Amino acid sequence: MVEMLSSPVFGISISIAAYAVGVWMNKRLKTPLANPLLISLILLVTFFVVTGIPLEYYNEGGDMISFLIFPATASIGMSIYDNFGLLKRNLLPVLGGCFVGALSSVGSIWLLAKLFCMDNTILASLLPKSVTTAIALPLSEQNGGIPQITMVAVVIAGTMGAVLGPTLAKLFRLADNKVATGLAIGCSSHAAGTSTAVQMGEAEGAMSGLAIGICGLFTVLLSLFFKYLF
């Protein structure tokens, strides 16, 4: 039994099984609240807490999947390239908007965390939370944060954008401006929000997709100065 569980095959197959359930539920329930990653997380955590199987066994296979995050992050470079024409045509609003967006995200997180007297581990975990998971995790880890807490915050931001995107666009009087709506969704709720932006319209979707990469890059640049914030 131990040999079977400590084989990498165990971790890989159980991860795929949990994710498959997540994707299936997401299709059935038709709401961004049923996020496949969140569902598989709940299933797996319950499974390991109930069975008491040590996480080390799971990680034999899990680490192999996690390793693939590296080349997967590299391939985001291709989607930035794909959107480059769109960037050139809207240079000032996109670059300016994404820079202000990244700065306001980091700034507001810092301000609130200080107000709440949060410790630096939590602050470092929250600072990169507006950008896509692949970029947020290494930035969190590098500054002494806990990537799993970052992930929770990233999923909250993404789910809020996916569910509330169109409502917020009306509330903040952006609905008449497709470029502003798309960039606001992309900067505040990355890929998860972009799936909703795509449904709102082609221009909103394209702008939101563009914001994932550009906002991510600005946040990476800002992260070089995170150490002065602690």
Added chain:
Amino acid sequence: MRGILKILWQVGILFAVCFLAQGAVELLPFAFPASVLAMVFVFLLLLTGILKKKQIKDLADWFSQNMAFLFVPYSVGIIQYFDLIRQNLFGILFISAVTMLSTFAVTGWAVKGLMRLQQKLERRHEHG
């Protein structure tokens, strides 16, 4: 046979870029994530034409379609931090939600303002 080799070449090319990025971050005077540098390299290599899109397209598309799955094992590690999260639960939830709203609003308004500025500059350009 050609199909299988095509994917293998794409894996080879993308991993080679990752390998270069891994080496490059060690030369940088400040800490920088290798995966993010690899992303910048891929973008620049495509932009300069050194790398053709078709040389990595199938693999990159596969990764972007399955990106969320790759984070599943990592997220399970949350088990180890239950206590820390419980102690800071309100702060984490509150800050995550409020800053999402403020980032949304500030970005949107900044874009609107910049577009108005751009139009004004273009109009001035046309007149004089």
